[in-house]
Amino acid sequence: MARKKQKPPFSPAIMLVAVLLILVLGVFGVQVPDTIQEMFGVHTQQQSKPTTTTSVSSTNPGPKELGPATFSTNELTDSKSGWIDYHSLDSLGRATGAEALLKPAMVNTGTSANKDIRPPGFISGLDPTNHSRGHLIGRQLGGSGDDARNLTTLYQTPVNTPFMTKYENQVRQALDKGETIRYRVTPVYEGTELLCKQIDIEAKGLNKNTTVDFRVTILNEK
CATH class of the missing domain: 3.40.570.10 (Extracellular Endonuclease, subunit A)
Structure with missing residues (x-):
């Protein structure tokens, strides 16, 4: 007896909207939980904050x-x-x-x-x-x-x-x-x-x- 094909949990339209939303949130630095990303097959790489280095500048006023x-x-x-x-x-x-x-x-x-x-x-x-x-x-x-x-x-x-x-x-x-x-x-x-x-x-x-x-x-x- 042939198995029935399992229907996707969401319609293609919902999937598309969800994927776009996750990507847009990622661009603006909003972290989307990994479980939700995995649910829709999307993985965004969270941008790390730039490392700030403190440069020591001279206090000498110059010649x-x-x-x-x-x-x-x-x-x-x-x-x-x-x-x-x-x-x-x-x-x-x-x-x-x-x-x-x-x-x-x-x-x-x-x-x-x-x-x-x-x-x-x-x-x-x-x-x-x-x-x-x-x-x-x-x-x-x-x-x-x-x-x-x-x-x-x-x-x-x-x-x-x-x-x-x-x-x-x-x-x-x-x-x-x-x-x-x-x-x-x-x-x-x-x-x-x-x-x-x-x-x-x-x-x-x-x-x-x-x-x-x-x-x-x-x-x-x-």
Whole structure:
């Protein structure tokens, strides 16, 4: 005896309406119980909420440009060869400043920071301190990384890079064009704090049509 065909529990019209309704609800993020989805042969994948990641942004306000450099007429005296003068370390062993008359031949004659030198306040490892042995006169401008008088503890990001690098690159570009640049970098400390509060940079080209003439201060903050 032949079996009778089992009728579907719902008519095709009801099935179609139900399927469409489930799909529409899924689009709007409404979760339809699995039992109902299975009843009508529909499976919707619930969209997961996007994962939000908290990005740590710097609170450093960035370089503050203060206008043209303040070198005296005597300080802008040119000479045949360039020079760099590192100021003496203070009683706490902190670098106090550096001056230079930069010539094109000095480009890339500097050295990387010597890892055996630990400027006051420096803690090894970028994570979590973010410290760097910051050159006063940058390596690409001929600054030594083997002279403690040229190294001070800076926050690598954003102080050393990209803030200081931005102005060093401006000077470098002028040197590459054959200019001579008078340059001065001064770390400013508060009391006996080992890390400087800020870095002051001045640069002025000696060429008549120079593109370099600035005075800028950069807070030594993360």
